[in-house]
Amino acid sequence: MKTNLNTPVQKNQTLDLTAVDLSYDGLGVAKVDDFPIFIDNALPGEVVTAVITKVAKKYAFAKTVAMVQSSPDRVDIKNRRYTQTGIAPLQHLAYPAQLKFKQQQIENLYQKAKLAIDVLPTLGMTDPTHYRNKAQVPVRTVDGQPTVGFFQKRSHRLVPMTDFFIQDEKIDAAIAKLQDLIRQFGISAYDEVNHQGVLRNIMIRRGYYTGEMMIVLITRTKELPERRELANAILAEIPDVVSIIQNINGTKGNTILGHKERILWGKPNLRDELLGLKFDISALSFYQVNPTQTQVLYQKAIEAANLSGDEVVIDAYSGIGTIGLSMAKHVRSVKGVEITPAAVTNANANAELNGITNAEFVVGKAEEVLPQWAEEGMKADLIVVDPPRKGLAPEFIEAAIKVRPKKVLYISCNPATLARDLQAFAAAGYTAKQTQPVDMFPMTTHVESVTVLERTEK
Numbered sequence: 437m438k439t440n441l442n443t444p445v446q447k448n449q450t451l452d453l454t455a456v457d458l459s460y461d462g463l464g465v466a467k468v469d470d471f472p473i474f475i476d477n478a479l480p481g482e483v484v485t486a487v488i489t490k491v492a493k494k495y496a497f498a499k500t501v502a503m504v505q506s507s508p509d510r511v512d513i514k515n516r517r518y519t520q521t522g523i524a525p526l527q528h529l530a531y532p533a534q535l536k537f538k539q540q541q542i543e544n545l546y547q548k549a550k551l552a553i554d555v556l557p558t559l560g561m562t563d564p565t566h567y568r569n570k571a572q573v574p575v576r577t578v579d580g581q582p583t584v585g586f587f588q589k590r591s592h593r594l595v596p597m598t599d600f601f602i603q604d605e606k607i608d609a610a611i612a613k614l615q616d617l618i619r620q621f622g623i624s625a626y627d628e629v630n631h632q633g634v635l636r637n638i639m640i641r642r643g644y645y646t647g648e649m650m651i652v653l654i655t656r657t658k659e660l661p662e663r664r665e666l667a668n669a670i671l672a673e674i675p676d677v678v679s680i681i682q683n684i685n686g687t688k689g690n691t692i693l694g695h696k697e698r699i700l701w702g703k704p705n706l707r708d709e710l711l712g713l714k715f716d717i718s719a720l721s722f723y724q725v726n727p728t729q730t731q732v733l734y735q736k737a738i739e740a741a742n743l744s745g746d747e748v749v750i751d752a753y754s755g756i757g758t759i760g761l762s763m764a765k766h767v768r769s770v771k772g773v774e775i776t777p778a779a780v781t782n783a784n785a786n787a788e789l790n791g792i793t794n795a796e797f798v799v800g801k802a803e804e805v806l807p808q809w810a811e812e813g814m815k816a817d818l819i820v821v822d823p824p825r826k827g828l829a830p831e832f833i834e835a836a837i838k839v840r841p842k843k844v845l846y847i848s849c850n851p852a853t854l855a856r857d858l859q860a861f862a863a864a865g866y867t868a869k870q871t872q873p874v875d876m877f878p879m880t881t882h883v884e885s886v887t888v889l890e891r892t893e894k
């Protein structure tokens with residue numbers, strides 16, 4: 437065995453470890469002479485017998501082989517596969533402790549960033565399972581059959597399953613039916629090693645309030661054999677389907693959706709409702725995956741913004757307009773910017789659908805459009821941002837400061853980039869008193885939150 441003298445542990449070594457923390461991705465953290473070891477299946481306070489699986493220069497990974505002393509926060513898991521695949525990496529942690537973990541994640545990052553902002557207790561769900569309104573599952577050949585499931589963590593080995601625990605059960609039922617139909621029709625599964633086969637992924641969305649279902653079949657090829665017959669069979673077997681779309685993605689790599697699509701049956705959009713407003717959503721548009729908690733998040737955001745009714749609002753990273761349109765009746769006007777053209781088409785149509793006349797959305801990169809708006813002398817009282825995980829670009833923050841809004845409302849799905857961006861705003865005199873985490877992704881380590889920054893300089 438190769439021994440590394442510079443690290444206090446060696447690969448394949450078995451030892452007892454005490455977890456003192458939980459990493460951002462749900463692994464127990466133990467220290468040996470200050471050297472961090474990330475342990476699969478260990479909660480803070482637990483003592484486990486573990487075997488070291490990998491050693492790097494500054495850290496190591498280990499796997500629990502026996503529990504010496506377990507945590508009172510440990511609960512029975514539903515199924516090993518949900519941890520194996522990363523679908524529910526926190527399923528072994530009691531739900532109240534998950535909420536606390538998310539609050540602490542933000543607190544720790546704020547402490548490191550020297551930000552004096554209170555983090556409120558995370559708002560959770562009554563039933564933290566079966567909440568997702570969207571499934572995106574790979575299709576691969578297993579035992580000679582096209583099979584649905586989920587990839588094992590950090591790999592592309594398919595773990596077959598049709599019951600996904602955190603997804604709407606009607607979506608799970610539709611996935612199981614689709615697997616039967618794909619097999620009946622003899623549609624080949626994608627083979628990513630040789631870039632062969634037809635069906636890569638299945639995406640399904642279901643409107644929480646409307647019950648409408650959209651099915652997207654993502655293929656490598658333009659050809660989808662017997663596509664009309666397949667669409668008819670889907671309609672006969674799966675209830676409430678309003679849209680069947682073939683999305684074509686001929687690229688190699690991990691991107692799920694391609695840019696081209698063909699409607700096989702029905703409407704190009706799915707309809708859902710949020711806070712009493714109707715929203716049409718295309719297959720290519722972003723839509724929050726937890727519909728009940730999205731309403732909690734938006735309500736908190738609107739409340740925290742403490743609107744007077746007279747504000748000019750910029751809604752950056754506006755998607756299909758859900759936040760801007762939910763705010764529209766509380767403000768003077770809303771102007772949104774979003775990179776995905778299909779989402780902007782949805783957003784403007786959604787304004788019309790709800791009789792909202794004071795909101796408008798444009799296509800563009802927020803970090804390019806906001807500097808243009810600032811250059812043109814555009815004024816705004818409130819800038820709402822809801823960026824992807826990478827957070828805000830420095831050019832965006834610079835332009836936001838130039839616009840000099842009284843407030844910035846930051847909705848974040850990644851506390852690390854949130855803390856970084858809040859530091860940049862703080863340097864320009866924008867400070868926050870508190871952050872409200874809302875649990876949008878129970879059983880996972882994802883942390884969503886809302887923070888209002890106010891301009892402290894005159």
Ligand SMILES: C[S@@+](CC[C@H](N)C(=O)[O-])C[C@H]1O[C@@H](n2cnc3c(N)ncnc32)[C@H](O)[C@@H]1O
Pocket residue numbers: 721722723724752753754755756757758759773774775776779800801802803822823824849
């Ligand atoms: C977290 S989602 C929020 C969408 C919307 N606010 C909502 O809650 O439904 C982030 C959105 O930013 C968009 N986006 C990603 N990069 C962008 C960029 N550079 N400029 C503008 N929009 C971007 C994505 O397409 C996505 O719709």
